[in-house]
Amino acid sequence: MGAATAIVQRVYTAFGEGNVAAILDLVADEVDWQFVGSENLAYAGLRRNRDEVAAFFAAIPVADAIHVFEPREFIEAGEHVTVLGWEQSTALDSGEDFASEWAHVFTVKGGKITRWRGFFNTAARYGL
Template sequence: MSTNLSVVKGMYEAFQRGDIPAILEVIAEDVEWRLVGPASMPFPRECRDRNEVAGFFRALAESDDIALFEAREYIDAGDNIVILGFVKGTIRSTGKAVESEWIHVMTLKNGVLTRFVEFFDTASRGGH
């Protein structure tokens, strides 16, 4: 297993534990963090530094109650790692159940995340 893949798997394990500081430790100070979706999303769609990414995780926790979050497949392409997964949860403000498959594309340099792009079914959120 490559070092970058080990780092990525460690990030997902940390997310499962709710250990956001462990995730932030492997994110570059100057990062491109992007969710593909409409401006109406209840959490930031673009982050440029570690502090903004921390704000993304805070907003996500406030917005959604995640019941299931699974990374199902990892595709190791050296500095680029593609992860296919699934999420199921509830939007806290509406009580609406949501679920979606997702794709994360990450770029790492020397074991540090420099780019993260997420694709998921934003329409499943009902207007978001």
């Protein structure tokens, strides 16, 4: 396991503990952070700094109740780490349960996350 993967794994540990402050400590001052999804999804869109990333994490429990969140595979290529995982959640706007595999792609430079992309099956969330 390389240094970039170790930092990314710390993010997931902190997320599991609900420790957003610990996650933000691992994010660069200027960041390119985006969940790719429908603009109707509160946590979708681009964030450029730690305050905006904090707002991303604040929007998640308003939109979705996550019951199971499992990072399953870490693939490191230098400063880039791709994480494949699975989640089971409830969309709070509809009350519908959904499950989806997901992919997160991180870039880590100088011990800080400088870029993140998140993807999951948003159609499953909307019951499509």
